[in-house]
Amino acid sequence: MRHCVVLLLLVPFAFSLLTCLIRGRWQTVFGLLASAATAATFVFAACLIVSDGPQEYPLGGWWPPLGLRLQLDGLSLLPLGLTAVVGLGVSIYAVGYFQRERGLRSEAQIFWPLWLLLWGGLNGVFVSADVFNLYLLLEFTLLAAVALAALEGTAIAQVAALRYLLSASGAAVLYLIGVGLLYGTYSTVDLSLLAAAAPSGTAATAGLVLMTLALLLKCALFPFHFWLPPAHSSAPAPVSAVLSALVVKAAVYVVFRLWFEVQPALLAGVGATALSALGAAAILWGSWAALRQPRLKLVVAYSTVAQIGYFFLLFPLAREVPGDVIAAASYHLASHGLAKAAMFLGAGALAHTVGTDVLSQLRGGLRRAPLAVAAVFIGGAALAGALPGGGAKGKMLELTHQHGHPWLTMVIVAGLILAAAYTFRCVWWAGRWTGSDANGDSSRGLGAVALALGLAAVALSFFSDEVLQHVKA
Amino acid sequence: MNVPQVVLFQVLAFLLIAAGFHALLRRAHLLRKIVALNIMSSGAFLLLVCFARRDATVSPDPVPHAMVLTGIVVGISVSALAMVLARRIYRRTGASTLAEAAEAARREEGSS
Numbered sequence: 001m002r003h004c005v006v007l008l009l010l011v012p013f014a015f016s017l018l019t020c021l022i023r024g025r026w027q028t029v030f031g032l033l034a035s036a037a038t039a040a041t042f043v044f045a046a047c048l049i050v051s052d053g054p055q056e057y058p059l060g061g062w063w064p065p066l067g068l069r070l071q072l073d074g075l076s077l078l079p080l081g082l083t084a085v086v087g088l089g090v091s092i093y094a095v096g097y098f099q100r101e102r103g104l105r106s107e108a109q110i111f112w113p114l115w116l117l118l119w120g121g122l123n124g125v126f127v128s129a130d131v132f133n134l135y136l137l138l139e140f141t142l143l144a145a146v147a148l149a150a151l152e153g154t155a156i157a158q159v160a161a162l163r164y165l166l167s168a169s170g171a172a173v174l175y176l177i178g179v180g181l182l183y184g185t186y187s188t189v190d191l192s193l194l195a196a197a198a199p200s201g202t203a204a205t206a207g208l209v210l211m212t213l214a215l216l217l218k219c220a221l222f223p224f225h226f227w228l229p230p231a232h233s234s235a236p237a238p239v240s241a242v243l244s245a246l247v248v249k250a251a252v253y254v255v256f257r258l259w260f261e262v263q264p265a266l267l268a269g270v271g272a273t274a275l276s277a278l279g280a281a282a283i284l285w286g287s288w289a290a291l292r293q294p295r296l297k298l299v300v301a302y303s304t305v306a307q308i309g310y311f312f313l314l315f316p317l318a319r320e321v322p323g324d325v326i327a328a329a330s331y332h333l334a335s336h337g338l339a340k341a342a343m344f345l346g347a348g349a350l351a352h353t354v355g356t357d358v359l360s361q362l363r364g365g366l367r368r369a370p371l372a373v374a375a376v377f378i379g380g381a382a383l384a385g386a387l388p389g390g391g392a393k394g395k396m397l398e399l400t401h402q403h404g405h406p407w408l409t410m411v412i413v414a415g416l417i418l419a420a421a422y423t424f425r426c427v428w429w430a431g432r433w434t435g436s437d438a439n440g441d442s443s444r445g446l447g448a449v450a451l452a453l454g455l456a457a458v459a460l461s462f463f464s465d466e467v468l469q470h471v472k473a
Numbered sequence: 474m475n476v477p478q479v480v481l482f483q484v485l486a487f488l489l490i491a492a493g494f495h496a497l498l499r500r501a502h503l504l505r506k507i508v509a510l511n512i513m514s515s516g517a518f519l520l521l522v523c524f525a526r527r528d529a530t531v532s533p534d535p536v537p538h539a540m541v542l543t544g545i546v547v548g549i550s551v552s553a554l555a556m557v558l559a560r561r562i563y564r565r566t567g568a569s570t571l572a573e574a575a576e577a578a579r580r581e582e583g584s585s
Contacts, residue, residue, distance in 0.1 A: 132540055136547065146558075154578070154582070155565050155574065155577060155581050159571060165554060169510060169551045170494070170510060170513065172547075172551075173490075176517045177520060180524055183524060184523075230575075
């Protein structure tokens, strides 16, 4: 039972190797089996956190400072759960997607090993407890994500993937320098040992700043978002969903580990205000840009740029109520992940039925692919804070209102209105009536998977308080 | 003048990082960008090795060396993937910079 921490990495990695070796139908079978097994491992891990509290696991029995430590705690619970749910949905979707799209059969053969590698890498980021291991696993996920982004083989996808790779690995070198500066000062890379040393002084602060800058580029916070929209919008639909819902969250998660655990003193400084300002700029600019895009997948990609801003917006409150800020951010992470996966998968199903994702040519989409449009609509509604059980944005509004930050409240409200507007714009184009009722829905299964993820976001809103209890604990 | 050797190496490391970073941002040609990335990581590796030996009387710390070895593997993987993508882009569009390639890709999409 204790070993399920390691199994979170080992299961997807082992199946990734296996799916490299086999082809055809059996590859799909093993891919689905791997997804089910990985998701089941998460269920065991979640039970372990809920029943026994946070877990620590020394790899090979070696404890830090010499060995590597893995950990399972409240903060890692929601990212791992999100990865399991979205991962399972994307795997089921991918089976149908790659079978339907003619000429994508060979892409499917590359998709499974890379996707399982990415899944294992993401799980690894969420259980790692030292900054060097995080560097490795972030690079690991980057390599798999770039290869997946270039999967479609169009020139536009390859250019976007290469731009993503060059900027993110440049940032990774800065992160590594930061790790070096921390190790040079404190002779450890373990998160809790670093936190105990309470890093201060020029070298350690410079290290943390370099690491944060690198992570901001990897999670595409404004103004480092330039690589995201082309890379996320030109990938195949299941890949776009994974990139937007999960991969950018890995970097956000590491920022939270560094700022809230390793050096909470940073939150009191000017850095927290700066991050909050960048977050506000991301929300306003990203939402506005999403409103002006000509293609559905670009709208969804720019909406990711905007939604990343919410993670950093509340940093000025983190000194007074760190627990509440972490809880709101974790809830936003899970809720946005489910909503964004539903939107990208729905957009893919809609584009499959209609033949394009250019908004002005989507007319009739609602009649021909109602499930897909419903998924986009519910996802958009979740981003606009309109969840029946109370969304993450509601919690953020409550916090900013209580602690007297009227500017932040206004930014959140503006973001919600813009999110509602760009969602409505997409659904409006798809809802326009066409005279000729062309052939019916050829992607009902795909639309149903997308809708299921959207409904999962709705379901989560009803249980958010119970789930967030474990995050705060 | 008696500067400790390790300081010279640290200065060299920062020069390599700065030169690599500058070229990564400013040079347009894709091969130059990939080489710049490698120079930048070499600087980072040198810096890590410097931290391993802080005092000539004590034997060096092996942990940074292990980190550098792992970092080299990561660097090779990144370079390999970047070169494969750059070559495919060149074959497809004849472009050797990201800006030209993006332009060619837009034309390709527009014509199809």
